[in-house]
Amino acid sequence: MSERPGVPREWLYARFQAIGRGQSRYFLLSLLVSAYTFGLSFTTSDTVSVTILGLSGMPTAIVTATATVVLSVLLLAFFGSLQAAREAGDELIARLSDDGVTQVPWHALDQHPNLADLVGYATYKAGQPRTWTRYGVLVLYPLPVFAFVLWDVLLWRRGFIAKALTPPWLEWVYNADTILVLAVLWCMAAFVRRRWQLFRTGH
Secondary structure, X not given: OOOOOOOOHHHHHHHHHHHHHHHHHHHHHHHHHHHHHHHHOOOOOOEEEEHHHOEEEEEHHHHHHHHHHHHHHHHHHHHHHHHHHHHHHHHHHHHHHHOOOOOOOHHHHOOOOOHHHXXXXXXXXXXXXXXXXXXXXHHXXXXXXXXXXXXXXXXXXXXXXXXXXXXXXXXXHHHHHHHHHHHHHHHHHHHHHHHHHHHHHOO
């Protein structure tokens, strides 16, 4: 055991797992909101029901605008969880190294893989990566995230350029969401750069 004072590794491990659980939830919620709004885009009715919230007869325009903002916030939370997991993971690995535990693979620490993680495992065979797994993970892991971001941008653009929104205050909702969408795009760019770095270094 290292004699250097520090945070107990159990605390660091618990924080890392808590971030992983949050990340999986944000990912799942992004999927649900995206799927709901995608279906909503095909409706011609002026009112819809949001069963999960126990709401009925809600104006479609209001539900769509609200869902667009919610999706932007969820994506920002997801990207934030990626950064938090990286920080917590580095702290945990450093603490384990102090205790003499080295060469710990990342997947051995993560008890809560998200959908994108598991999609990457689709490239494995008999539990082992194939020769082209690195290339498959490079494409497959970011694919769902990219789809969510693209749909978020399309939802925002549709409302932002729409004429005569009803009620009129929805225009302010989409104007405010512009800031969130720009932040999401910035985070997406950082995410893609990080995935490319991991691919180049073989991690």
